[in-house]
Amino acid sequence: MHVVYPVVLAALLFSVGVYGVLARRNAILVLMSVELMLNAVNLNLVTFDAYLRDELHSGQALTLFVIVIAAAEVGLGLAIVLLVFRNRQTIAVDALRELAEPEGDGADAKPAPAGVEQVPAGVQPEPAGVE
């Protein structure tokens, strides 16, 4: 099999992932898009491992590492998404703008509540019982 096929496939996968990260509003779909990008990289690693006939198969070994880390990452990411949803009742990425620069002159202005339904600091419900 020519090396071009898997490489092009990986490029397409990566592009789909980039599109998802940049354009989707749903945080879970953003996480999935990140997974797509990772898997595009994995595909490249395996491809070139085979294509270059690496004696040590370092590409395949690295792929295994990436899969493990991606699993951990997505677990952590989903937990964050869950907590965000519990606090805000939304997981739309573009609605979560707490860290934006406040409006106005801003020389001595305090960070204004830019979030839609912000709970005042200090009375946030304890994120207890998160599996």
Add this chain to the structure above:
Amino acid sequence: MMSATALAAVAALLPFGAAVIGMLFGRRLPFGPAPVAVLGTAAATVLAIVVAVDVAGAPTAVWESSTQLTPTGLIPITLGVRVDSLSATVAVMVTVVALAVQVYSVGYLRGDPRYSSYAALISLFTSAMLAVVLCNDLLVIYVGWEIMGICSYFLIGHYWEDPPTSAAAVKSFLMTRFGDVGFLFGIFVLGMAAGSFRLTDVLNAVPGMNPSTVLAGTLLLTAGIVGKSAQFPLHSWLPDAMAGPSPVSALIHAATMVASGAYMVARMYPAFEAAPATLNVIAVLAVISMLGSALAALATDDLKRVLAYSTISQLSVMFAALAVGGRIQAVGHLLSHAAFKALLFLCAGAVIHAVGSNLMAHMGGLARAMPVTFVTMTVGFAALAGVPPTSGFFTKDAVLSAALESTAATAWLVIAGVLATVLVTAAYATRAWLRTFFGLRTAGSAASVHEAPWIMLGPLVALAVPALLLGFGGLRWHELRPEVGPALFSVLLAALGAGLAYVAWRRDPAHEPATVLGRLRPVFASAFGTDDLYERTVAVAVLRLARGVVGVDDRVVGRAVTGTGRGARTLGGVLRLTQNGNPQFYVTGVLAGVLLIAVGVAVLS
């Protein structure tokens, strides 16, 4: 037994120590600030007298000590004293007058809330004056010279709550500082030419110097001397300086600081002798000041201002003596003037203390109520007018003899000026004496006038002795012996002046005798309008310049600073627009950046 130089150095440092203690602890001292101030000055007086007795044993000897300070550049600065007959004598004069003033101030400023800092400043002043008198390095002398200036400023402004007083302090500070710039540059010129700032080296190097260098250096020094000694055209600060307490006027504005100008000329006399043009300039300025200020004293009603103008006039007599080669005569007059003028100011302080006013219109008929003050002040006025056998008679006559013997081009001018001044001086001294102590008691002086306390009278009596007898001490030097002809003539002139004043006063003892001057009186009283002239020209120009500087500071410097801040903030505002809080926007930015770099690498490599 310590050497004379070490004793002299200790004498200069003792009042400084007293000043430091007074400044730091002041009223917390166990017996108040007075004992430290008085004892520090008294100890310095004793040491100065010991040194002077040492020197008297060897009149031509010069003892020097010097310690080189850390080398800083080409010309080293040394710290040391030079004790010779001139500096030792003047040091005794300074410490004696300072002691009298310190003792007197204890009574004069009893209950004053700022007495503590006042006494410390007087001590500091004494120390600075001794530094000027005794030090051997021109730059160290300049340091003492400036410390005297700042002490004078603080002490004139003792009653600074009163706006005219603080204005007078600022005026005196600015006018003397204007001259001091010239003094400093004169030191630079002579020091650079000699390759050393030591007085001895500079004076030794003068004969080998380029005459124009000596001329420039001495003329610049003269600027500082004219400012410090309140000579025309920088004279108008001294009458205003009378806003300070009377003992301050006695010490600083009569006996010591203002006389330090004449002392510096006497000290650096070889340099001035090498520049006859400078001496001629001094002679002309001195004659203008001596006659002009004597006439101003004739018309002024404020007793202290009369004395201030007479101080200017008498200082001019010293400068005139120096200008015609009479160095010893000038120093003699400096010493006798210090004694009788300090005495006059302290007496005036006692009178003002009792009457509660500076104006002679509020005095009159005080002779019976204040007998001790009357007698001592009479001695002072007699010495001022040159009545024999007081000290002023001997020294003024010596100045006249010096001018008669001189071959200088300005000798005739000096002779005419001194003779005219003798006449006017006797007139204004008589007028002030009569107005203060004789005639009818006016409303102001009628109320419970009493003699000053003994702590104030003691210094008066102590100063009256040298004011009366110092002239006989000068007979050791043939320069100070009176010659019959000129002496008789000047006494006749003085009698004429006094007689005219008496006749004018006799016509109407309750009123101002100066009214006989008619239209000239306001002209004289305003010192020929010089103050007005300065206010209209120099002061206006300086104020305009100052406003311009403030404007530049506001418009250029201030705007540059605020503009920089505003610009940075505007630029930051543009960048803040990108911080919209949406992470997807940030990631898009990252991607765009990566693509840009990738394309750039691909294109450029």
